[in-house]
Amino acid sequence: MSERNPKDPENPVLPGVEEEREVTLGGPERGLAEVFEVPIGPIHPALKEPIRLTFRVRGERIVGVQIRTGFAHRGIEFMGMRQGRNLVQVLYLSERICGICSVSHPIAFTQAVERAAGIEVPPRAQYIRVIISELERIHSHLLWAGVAAHELGFDTLLHLTWRVREKVLDILEELSGNRINYAIPIFGGVRRDITPEQYPKVWEAIRYYRGLLEQLLDAFLRDPTVEARTRGVGVLERKEAEGLCAVGPTARASGLRKDVRQDRPYLAYSDFQVRAITPKDYGLTPVGDVYDKIVVRLLEVGQSLDIIEKALENMPEGEITSFPKIPALLAHLKKAEGEGLGWHEAPRGEVIHYVRLAAGDESLLVWKVKAPTYSNLLSWYPMFEDQEIADIPIIAACIDPCICCMDRVYIVRDGKEEAWTKEGLLRLSWEKTRRLQR
Amino acid sequence: MSGWAVFGEAALVLIGGGIVGLFYRGLDRKIAARMQARVGPPIRQPFLDLGKLLVKETVIPKTAVTWIFSAMPFLAVLASFTALLYLPLGPFPPVLDGHGDAILVLYLLAVPALAMALGGLASGSPLGVVGAQRELVMLMSYEFPLAVVLVAVAWRVAVLGFSPAFSLGTIAMHPLWTVVGPLGILGLAILCLTLLVVTPAELAKIPFDIPEAETEIAGGLFAEYSGTYLALFYLADAVRTVVLAGLVVALFLPYGIAKTLGLAGAAAQAVDLLFWLFKVFAVMVVAVTTVRVGMARLRVEQVARGFWLWGTAAALGGLLLLALDKVVMG
Amino acid sequence: MILKTLISQLLSRPATNQFPTKYMPRSVTKFLTRVQAGEDKVHPPVxxxxxxxxxxxxxxxxxxxxxxxxxxxxxxxxxxxxxxxxxxxxxxxxxxxxxxxxxxxxxxxxxxxxxxxxxxxxxxxxxxxx
Structure with a gap:
């Protein structure tokens, strides 16, 4: 049961919830050097998306950091819940939560809706979803590797990785009709089949990347300057990764074998026996620094290739959707009632969608999205601890942040930032539940 | 030589230096682009950039110390261009030969860096301040190896008995490679290598572009500079590239090809001047372009430690070998 | 090593698809009118x-x-x-x-x-x- 809060006896402390984390890092301020603030963002060349990090630095060393989000909240959940949009329309909205994981969100969303509405997905459709999402992982990880190289000032590697990334984008374009925003999953299946003529092209891309992977590993992991800049930088210890609920490659680089595909297999993933990759698979002891994160992401490119190969070999025949006619699908979804949870291991970590459908209503009653960056953002605090200004961009980039995907409302009233307390939020949620029950 | 002739020569060298500097910057960008499998900008791009910057509005931030902020770009340009006048240009001795020695060139190379640091500090932006701190740390770390290299070569030439001993013109006239013994050649090679490593640091290019560090501190020193002032820094940087590459050439590669080709008179001078320009270009490609596309940016403390330990050790080692060689060879 | 990559890339053709032209034309509208008149060519897209x-x-x-x-x-x-x-x-x-x-x-x-x-x-x- 909850215990009494000594500071505020009226409000009990919920068990398992720690006191608010102090944002000032390091010990008491000492030394002669003056501490001054360096603002990074909301617009800054190191950040690809708007977020503000205010660093307190002494000389080149970071002594404190404050993270402020809320610059790019788009209210997508709210848009999806508004009356007048049916689920098929919301599906494309969910695709636009993230431009890079543009199949991860629809996959999680369709799963949630399928669970809520009791729709089966034919096996072939599951395999196609897996193939597309693994292709997406390859493109996303290569994109990240290029960005990381750019943050280190190594533009040649940026151009190299982005050039080889073209191949996977071409394949995605070939399979889906577009390089980004593939529009492949739909409730009950997928929209496009993989035709026999397309198989050789996918195989060719797999061979291309197999040949390249060694060169990429060599260029990134055995380059002395890259090593000098990433080893021991932005360390997230295993304990901290666990405590802060880091997800995806950020957690795996700290040695946590944590992967939704392994822990809670969905779609056809149970056929592939996915095992979460950690630096141990490369013969390293996991430290949790930026170097380990490069290792994990590059190895995951190889893992994705394995999965795609297996999926192509064992592709079942059959239907690609259980609702070939969209009007029938819409009618079914209108009748459906219930709630569902959908999850997916996006390139950045687990993404979770929660939906609630009401009978007789075309639109969503509740839609909740948790993007992976939402879980990973807090791991910035221990990573920035006692690092140098020079390391800010690469540490900020190493969790592969996707700020717009996770952004939440930030309330500024009369020029003052307003914070919602735990109790306030709890009350808000009670009120909402009561409103829904009515 | 009459005063007017010197003046004319100087004007020629300054204008030519500026044009060559910008042209080489264009080549540098083009080659870097091709190394990265890109098309890259046209070679005339630096001229277009400079022209564009000159017509843009020059913003002076409210928080800046205006006079320092405005004076520093001019100081940087002045110092960089003045250094051109002390540089032996292939077959031609420096324009101001005899009016200042190699040590002056050393100072002239340090002044633009100092000017940038002061400008950054005066800009009143935290990014500029961080950039300035980094520039000063860099200056302190690479200046010593640079000085040792210069002094070692100058001393060895002075021992040979030529005067004015510490002039770059004299040094360029008497290449050391053929004078010294095997130990000396090893020493010279080490010194040459040290100078090649110092060159990108002096020019603040990757892996030493720490004071600007686009992704870290958004241009650092230059974060608040715009318009004409930024154009001046740009020009100063282009000219300094030529000066430093020219310094490497003067100290370690001062050979001409005209004699080997059997030319004489004006033709020989023209060929040697072209060959000198080519040598400068080659040094730039090796020491600046290839290095800046082939490496990641280092941290300032890594650079400081590297230069203080390895840079200094290498430079002093080279000097020691050169001295030993003198003792052995007599 | 990276140096090998650099040199091989320096000696091979750039990977860029030069669509629509290699360099930015001085005036885009003039360039487009020239293209329509058949005086200039657009590099084809992928x-x-x-x-x-x-x-x-x-x-x-x-x-x-x-x-x-x-x-x-x-x-x-x-x-x-x-x-x-x-x-x-x-x-x-x-x-x-x-x-x-x-x-x-x-x-x-x-x-x-x-x-x-x-x-x-x-x-x-x-x-x-x-």
């Missing part, structure tokens, strides 16, 4: 695959005015014209999901390979399909 989702094509004759496309369009691109029982599409809003093409019962809507749709006016002829 070939798009067969399934490419480009601008939506519309066959007026086949359209029966069922409005299914309007129901599924996520971006509200399609406008119904009650007097003729046909539709009008505002391509400037289109997200190219091709859901309308999938849902159309008479195959009046189709995918085209056209993707050069930049325009200064969202009501221009190129961006309205009817």
């Amino acid at each position: 070939q798009v695959p067969a399934r490419f989702r480009g601008k939506i094509g519309y066959d007026r004759e086949k359209c029966i005015g069922c409005q299914l496309c309007i129901r599924v369009c996520p971006a509200k691109v399609i406008e119904f014209k009650p007097e003729t029982k046909k539709i009008r599409m505002h391509v400037a809003r289109c997200t190219f999901c091709a859901q309308c093409v999938d849902v159309c019962p008479t195959a009046a809507l189709s995918l085209t390979a056209e993707f050069l749709l930049a325009d200064t006016d969202r009501g221009s002829k190129n961006l309205i399909v009817e």
